[in-house]
Amino acid sequence: MIWTMLKIVLFLAAVAGLTLGAEALLDQQAGLRLAFAETEFTLGPVQMALAAMALLAGLWLLMKLAGLTVATLRFINGDETALSRHFERNRRARGLEALTDGYLALAAGEGEKALTKARKAEKLLNDQPLTTLLVAQSAQAKGNSALAEEYYKRLLEDERSRFVGVQGLLAQQIEAGNPTKARKLAETALSLRPGHGATQDRLLLLQNKAGDWQGARRTLLEAARSGRLPKPVYQRRDAVLTLQQAEAEAALGHTATAQDLAIEANRLSPELIPAAARAAAALVAQGKAAAAAKLVKRAWKAQPHPELAQAYAAIAPDEAPAARLARFEPLLAQAPGPEAQMTRAELLIAAEDFPGARRAMGDLHQSHPTQRAMTIMAAIDRGEGSADTVVRGWLARALIAPRGEQWVCGNCHHEHARWHALCHQCGAFDTLAWTTPPDSSGPSATGTEMLPLIVGVLPPAMPEDSPVVEAEPLDTPPEPDRPAAEVIDLDKTRRLGL
Numbered sequence: 001m002i003w004t005m006l007k008i009v010l011f012l013a014a015v016a017g018l019t020l021g022a023e024a025l026l027d028q029q030a031g032l033r034l035a036f037a038e039t040e041f042t043l044g045p046v047q048m049a050l051a052a053m054a055l056l057a058g059l060w061l062l063m064k065l066a067g068l069t070v071a072t073l074r075f076i077n078g079d080e081t082a083l084s085r086h087f088e089r090n091r092r093a094r095g096l097e098a099l100t101d102g103y104l105a106l107a108a109g110e111g112e113k114a115l116t117k118a119r120k121a122e123k124l125l126n127d128q129p130l131t132t133l134l135v136a137q138s139a140q141a142k143g144n145s146a147l148a149e150e151y152y153k154r155l156l157e158d159e160r161s162r163f164v165g166v167q168g169l170l171a172q173q174i175e176a177g178n179p180t181k182a183r184k185l186a187e188t189a190l191s192l193r194p195g196h197g198a199t200q201d202r203l204l205l206l207q208n209k210a211g212d213w214q215g216a217r218r219t220l221l222e223a224a225r226s227g228r229l230p231k232p233v234y235q236r237r238d239a240v241l242t243l244q245q246a247e248a249e250a251a252l253g254h255t256a257t258a259q260d261l262a263i264e265a266n267r268l269s270p271e272l273i274p275a276a277a278r279a280a281a282a283l284v285a286q287g288k289a290a291a292a293a294k295l296v297k298r299a300w301k302a303q304p305h306p307e308l309a310q311a312y313a314a315i316a317p318d319e320a321p322a323a324r325l326a327r328f329e330p331l332l333a334q335a336p337g338p339e340a341q342m343t344r345a346e347l348l349i350a351a352e353d354f355p356g357a358r359r360a361m362g363d364l365h366q367s368h369p370t371q372r373a374m375t376i377m378a379a380i381d382r383g384e385g386s387a388d389t390v391v392r393g394w395l396a397r398a399l400i401a402p403r404g405e406q407w408v409c410g411n412c413h414h415e416h417a418r419w420h421a422l423c424h425q426c427g428a429f430d431t432l433a434w435t436t437p438p439d440s441s442g443p444s445a446t447g448t449e450m451l452p453l454i455v456g457v458l459p460p461a462m463p464e465d466s467p468v469v470e471a472e473p474l475d476t477p478p479e480p481d482r483p484a485a486e487v488i489d490l491d492k493t494r495r496l497g498l
């Protein structure tokens with residue numbers, strides 16, 4: 001308010017001053033006489049004032065012209081000016097437009113168009129990580145892997161885009177089927193961002209496939225540290241990896257290391273069957289039989305398994321059949337069921353108590369008709385001196401019976417003869433469970449269900465050493481020709497480690 005008042009006062013004072021000055025000039029008779037050669041100019045006071053103003057205007061124009069000349073020279077020289085700034089802004093706008101179009105084309109799966117736009121954006125927007133990434137991704141989408149690689153490598157130069165560059169190269173190597181290079185790149189990527197979940201999973205997968213169990217354990221620990229795995233899941237997976245590591249060390253002949261790792265795997269996951277079996281063997285080798293028995297009992301209670309019975313038998317390899325039977329009794333009693341029944345029957349057969357073995361089996365051949373149950377029944381009948389036709393009948397039933405529990409992948413249902421951390425079929429990690437395969441029972445395509453009846457009523461005059469399959473009139477699955485007694489003995493010795 002005061003300022004406004006002051007301005008009005010100043011304006012009035014200036015107008016008054018000018019009026020007074022003009023009046024004073026008009027009153028004065030004095031003038032300016034200018035002489036150019038022969039010509040003489042006489043300027044009055046007002047003309048003098050006008051001439052002064054014209055002179056000032058001329059000077060101002062001259063200075064402006066000089067400024068413009070300097071600006072033009074600088075523009076030609078390449079310096080930034082308003083004009084160059086205008087062009088730069090225009091260029092940038094076109095660059096951003098090309099970049100947007102490029103990313104949209106990439107998202108739409110149009111590799112060719114994306115690459116064209118990316119190249120344009122790259123020219124207009126200098127060498128920015130964004131355009132470099134777009135060129136790399138577009139080249140990859142188009143299938144030009146050499147160009148993609150070149151641009152992913154450029155991303156490595158800038159600290160901000162290094163991780164993305166490594167990820168791009170990693171994806172390329174996985175796609176090209178180079179697991180060794182891919183694993184190294186994944187390790188580099190994880191060293192740049194240790195908590196990156198997708199990279200952890202990717203590296204773990206590559207390490208598992210390569211059998212780098214020690215590296216896989218480190219990666220798993222990283223995943224657990226970044227809070228991605230609940231503790232029980234981490235422990236179970238670590239146990240699985242430790243067990244694989246133990247097996248790998250054992251294969252290399254590093255017995256002591258393998259033993260320590262097996263015991264560690266069992267400590268991490270006491271119910272992991274193969275770990276318990278291997279740990280028990282390790283403890284027996286170290287002279288700790290009681291500890292071995294304890295851990296086998298614990299695992300058996302969770303899930304009875306032939307491998308555990310074998311490990312338990314190996315605790316006292318030279319004991320008499322009766323003593324073994326007595327030692328097994330507390331183990332078998334803690335988890336009654338088909339596995340306990342069949343193990344008990346096998347032990348009784350070894351002790352030549354065939355009626356006892358029959359009682360132990362009960363009606364298992366009907367309620368749980370597996371190859372193993374049929375084979376045990378054949379052994380019992382043979383031991384009791386039954387007719388050969390009866391024994392052969394059991395063995396023929398065994399041929400077409402379901403195989404019973406197996407290591408089955410929960411992901412693809414593939415069956416495995418031995419446990420492994422990875423499914424041999426689908427490569428999934430820790431999916432193998434000891435269970436009955438979904439498709440191992442039911443009528444067979446070749447109609448061999450009648451076989452036991454046919455084989456079971458064979459004339460007793462048949463020669464003693466005649467192979468079983470020769471008597472089969474129907475198509476049957478190929479099976480090695482073996483006399484019945486050999487089948488039984490092999491089976492028994494394999495399972496109980498006798």
Ligand SMILES: [Zn+2]
Nearest residue numbers: 409412423426
């Ligand atoms: Zn599988």
